[in-house]
Amino acid sequence: MVTAIIASIFLVSFPTGDTHLDSLAMGRTRSDEIVWETVGSPEFLDPHVNYEGFGDWIFYNVYETLYTYPWDGPNSTSFVPLLAASEPLVSSDGLNYIIELRNGISFHDGTSFNASCVKWNIERAMKISFPWGPSWMIAEPLKGGKAVVDAAFEDAGEGSIAFAMAFDEWVSTSGAINVLDDYVIQFVLEEPYPAFISVLSTPVGSIMSPSYAIRYASDPAWATWEDYGVDYAEFYNHMSDNMCGTGPYKQNVWSPNEYIQLNINEEYWRETSVENAGFIRSVLIRINEDAYSRKENLQDGLIDGCYWPKDVAPVFWSFSTGGSNDPDIYVSTGGYSYSLTFAGFNLGTILVNGTDYPSPFSYLHFRRAVSYAFRRWDFIEEEFMGFGIEGRGPIPVGMFGQNESASILEYNLTLAVEEWNLAMNESSFVELLNTLDNQIELSYVVTSQEPGFFYDLFEYALVEIWEHPDANLTGLDSPMECVSVEMDWSTYYDAFEQRQLLVYLLGWIPDYDDPDDYLWPTVYHNGVYARRIGYNNSYVNTLYEQQKSMMDQDDREDLLSLVQELVAQDASYLWVAQETEFRVWRSWLYGDGLNFNPMHDIYFYHVYKVGFTDPEYPDPLRFYLIVGISAEIVIIATLIVYRYGKRIQQESAK
Numbered sequence: 001m002v003t004a005i006i007a008s009i010f011l012v013s014f015p016t017g018d019t020h021l022d023s024l025a026m027g028r029t030r031s032d033e034i035v036w037e038t039v040g041s042p043e044f045l046d047p048h049v050n051y052e053g054f055g056d057w058i059f060y061n062v063y064e065t066l067y068t069y070p071w072d073g074p075n076s077t078s079f080v081p082l083l084a085a086s087e088p089l090v091s092s093d094g095l096n097y098i099i100e101l102r103n104g105i106s107f108h109d110g111t112s113f114n115a116s117c118v119k120w121n122i123e124r125a126m127k128i129s130f131p132w133g134p135s136w137m138i139a140e141p142l143k144g145g146k147a148v149v150d151a152a153f154e155d156a157g158e159g160s161i162a163f164a165m166a167f168d169e170w171v172s173t174s175g176a177i178n179v180l181d182d183y184v185i186q187f188v189l190e191e192p193y194p195a196f197i198s199v200l201s202t203p204v205g206s207i208m209s210p211s212y213a214i215r216y217a218s219d220p221a222w223a224t225w226e227d228y229g230v231d232y233a234e235f236y237n238h239m240s241d242n243m244c245g246t247g248p249y250k251q252n253v254w255s256p257n258e259y260i261q262l263n264i265n266e267e268y269w270r271e272t273s274v275e276n277a278g279f280i281r282s283v284l285i286r287i288n289e290d291a292y293s294r295k296e297n298l299q300d301g302l303i304d305g306c307y308w309p310k311d312v313a314p315v316f317w318s319f320s321t322g323g324s325n326d327p328d329i330y331v332s333t334g335g336y337s338y339s340l341t342f343a344g345f346n347l348g349t350i351l352v353n354g355t356d357y358p359s360p361f362s363y364l365h366f367r368r369a370v371s372y373a374f375r376r377w378d379f380i381e382e383e384f385m386g387f388g389i390e391g392r393g394p395i396p397v398g399m400f401g402q403n404e405s406a407s408i409l410e411y412n413l414t415l416a417v418e419e420w421n422l423a424m425n426e427s428s429f430v431e432l433l434n435t436l437d438n439q440i441e442l443s444y445v446v447t448s449q450e451p452g453f454f455y456d457l458f459e460y461a462l463v464e465i466w467e468h469p470d471a472n473l474t475g476l477d478s479p480m481e482c483v484s485v486e487m488d489w490s491t492y493y494d495a496f497e498q499r500q501l502l503v504y505l506l507g508w509i510p511d512y513d514d515p516d517d518y519l520w521p522t523v524y525h526n527g528v529y530a531r532r533i534g535y536n537n538s539y540v541n542t543l544y545e546q547q548k549s550m551m552d553q554d555d556r557e558d559l560l561s562l563v564q565e566l567v568a569q570d571a572s573y574l575w576v577a578q579e580t581e582f583r584v585w586r587s588w589l590y591g592d593g594l595n596f597n598p599m600h601d602i603y604f605y606h607v608y609k610v611g612f613t614d615p616e617y618p619d620p621l622r623f624y625l626i627v628g629i630s631a632e633i634v635i636i637a638t639l640i641v642y643r644y645g646k647r648i649q650q651e652s653a654k
Contacts, residue, residue: 029304031612032281034589034604037288037297038307041257044240047206048125051134053509056203057601058285061262063206063245066099066118067197069513069599071274071606072592074335076513076599077400079197083113083207083246085183094192094551095143101183105269107209108243108250115185119177120210127167134204137511141193144174192549194556195514201599202512212244248605249283259286262604272606274592279608298329298586304609305585305602313385316584328587333387335581335596336398338513341379342391342522343454343574344504345370348534351500358432359502360440362534365423367571371409372416373461380577382453387582391575393564394515394522398598400553401515401560407568408575413464420465421472430475438476439483443501446486454505454576455484499532513599515560516548523567535572588612 042055067079089098105113125135139145151166178186216238249262262283294306318325345361380388459482521527525536547559593606
């Protein structure tokens with residue numbers, strides 16, 4: 001009993017020494033610790049496999065790439081050498097990149113970093129993550145890499161013999177990655193690709209310790225492809241749960257869907273003049289799906305920051321003053337994210353009662369009419385509480401090559417009606433509408449509110465046109481109307497794949513910071529979205545192919561501008577919105593690691609606290625005094641009870 005009492009006093013009164021456990025027990029952060037609450041969780045902690053955004057901000061603080069984006073602002077068009085020692089030496093034909101690496105860097109496990117580590121990592125990324133991982137970004141530009149990608153997709157991925165043979169052939173014969181010296185690496189490309197450094201700067205370009213990864217692999221030599229299908233799972237699983245990089249923080253604990261704790265790397269290599277760099281010794285990223293709970297914890301100072309959705313921005317934001325409505329909470333706004341929301345018009349055919357008919361949106365003037373009539377700002381106000389800008393085309397504002405002057409069809413009901421009337425001048429268009437019973441079907445997923453609101457605005461735009469006194473309705477058998485069709489996800493997806501929808505609500509966030517990552521899916525005829533809506537402009541295709549391999553930035557920018565102008569004229573997409581920044585944290589946080597950049601989240605190494613008061617932990621001497629007194633009280637009480645009982649027994653014996 002005495003032992004139990006003393007043990008309970010020890011657990012309650014004395015800090016454990018583990019930052020994470022202390023934070024949970026005390027309910028407060030420390031001055032050298034950051035506790036951040038968010039939603040979701042990384043799917044994997046392996047940067048060569050993980051393909052969702054949540055894990056990226058963790059990788060950015062644990063793993064490092066050859067080049068990175070500046071830490072102190074929104075610039076994503078230039079790169080800072082990180083594990084690389086200098087800018088790459090690029091051959092005149094754009095095919096060879098020779099990169100000198102830094103010397104004297106160690107991984108978290110003590111392994112020395114060198115050029116062989118870089119080669120091993122890129123080959124590992126290509127070997128283990130097909131066909132569903134992010135490594136296509138690096139694989140496709142490299143000499144011979146496209147054949148490996150194709151083998152992965154065509155032959156059921158990394159477990160197939162065909163893929164194994166293609167990978168082995170690529171490693172032994174391509175000469176795509178060459179160690180020229182202990183600290184010099186060469187990459188050889190299939191064709192010039194100006195986005196290559198941007199690709200190397202993404203999480204898939206993260207460099208992990210080969211020794212660490214191999215040490216815990218069941219097949220460290222990757223000996224035989226026959227055993228690969230069996231051994232792959234165990235090899236892969238360890239690195240999906242564990243990280244070992246060269247960055248300023250090291251993984252301490254990861255409890256999936258609960259929290260991840262990072263501790264400072266005491267041996268971090270990079271010297272910096274940034275104020276208070278390395279001030280934060282521990283980072284606890286905690287999963288809390290309850291927005292109200294996150295709000296309370298932030299306002300009470302129990303956490304330092306949290307994810308806060310834009311649709312409830314007024315909790316922390318005053319629209320009247322344009323700033324935070326709580327002096328203890330800092331709200332950071334204004335930065336352009338690269339997240340685009342847009343709609344694609346079906347330019348092909350639709351199946352009606354077993355017969356293929358042209359889509360009404362295959363008519364240019366009808367597409368232009370809707371584009372003029374759609375109230376994009378209403379969408380931004382409803383979905384993002386105003387934290388966004390109207391879409392400006394396939395390349396987001398802030399990214400290299402974006403053409404602000406490209407002709408975007410902004411709201412103008414008069415012009416919308418004029419375009420509708422031009423469409424009605426075509427007899428085939430009127431005939432098609434009558435065949436479709438003068439109905440425009442708007443289909444969306446029943447559980448998704450955003451598509452529902454988008455289609456409400458879309459319907460409103462059409463009704464405004466049709467009800468306008470100047471709208472030409474001559475020749476129509478019956479009044480025009482919109483019909484909403486609710487679908488479950490699987491039905492909607494099937495219709496999407498089979499190109500049976502009239503309008504598709506779409507979105508895109510960057511894989512890497514280059515216009516090519518946006519133009520390929522939207523405007524190149526083989527792109528994932530262009531195929532589905534049937535967009536195929538031969539001139540745009542030619543310009544796209546030319547710009548993606550053009551090394552001269554000025555010439556490339558001219559082609560990009562022309563592409564955007566042509567795409568705007570075609571009006572095949574309704575460019576709805578580009579989101580802007582909305583982030584919240586306690587006002588005691590400072591540092592340029594908090595500055596917004598569309599390509600990365602918080603860099604904790606450049607963050608510090610000012611004006612924060614540490615929670616009062618018990619004085620160790622007081623603790624031992626309390627324990628001693630408590631123990632003495634318990635012992636004395638026990639003796640008293642014992643002696644009293646003994647006396648009663650003696651009295652009874654008499």
